[in-house]
Amino acid sequence: MSEPTILVTGGTGTTGSRVAAGLEAAGTTVRIASRNPQGDKHIRFDWQDPETYGPALAGVDSIYLLPPVGTTDPAPIVAP
Numbered sequence: 001m002s003e004p005t006i007l008v009t010g011g012t013g014t015t016g017s018r019v020a021a022g023l024e025a026a027g028t029t030v031r032i033a034s035r036n037p038q039g040d041k042h043i044r045f046d047w048q049d050p051e052t053y054g055p056a057l058a059g060v061d062s063i064y065l066l067p068p069v070g071t072t073d074p075a076p077i078v079a080p
């Protein structure tokens with residue numbers, strides 16, 4: 001069985017980048033979500049742009065989910 005692919009939202013940030021590094025060290029394939037993707041491991045993802053959700057999730061087994069930073073009620077954005 002191949003290793004799972006995990007989408008790390010906030011993966012370019014202070015906390016998410018550490019999560020991504022830890023997952024990679026454990027042998028997991030990581031896809032890093034970013035509004036400004038750079039390099040093969042990144043994919044464009046913006047909570048404010050639902051058109052980016054599908055491509056970011058395609059082929060992903062699970063997600064490390066960082067809700068939109070600074071949002072008091074993220075559910076309406078994150079749930080869909």
Ligand SMILES: NC(=O)c1ccc[n+]([C@@H]2O[C@H](COP(=O)([O-])OP(=O)(O)OC[C@H]3O[C@@H](n4cnc5c(N)ncnc54)[C@H](OP(=O)(O)O)[C@@H]3O)[C@@H](O)[C@H]2O)c1
Binds near residue numbers: 046069070
């Ligand atoms: N840092 C700490 O020590 C610490 C401690 C306790 C709790 N926290 C909490 O943990 C959370 C993350 O903190 P952090 O310090 O890791 O944040 P950060 O370094 O500011 O990183 C924010 C991340 O969110 C992404 N992001 C911002 N707007 C986005 C949007 N519209 N759509 C998709 N992604 C977006 C950024 O990606 P791009 O810019 O690449 O798009 C970046 O990866 C926050 O809620 C913070 O309060 C942090």
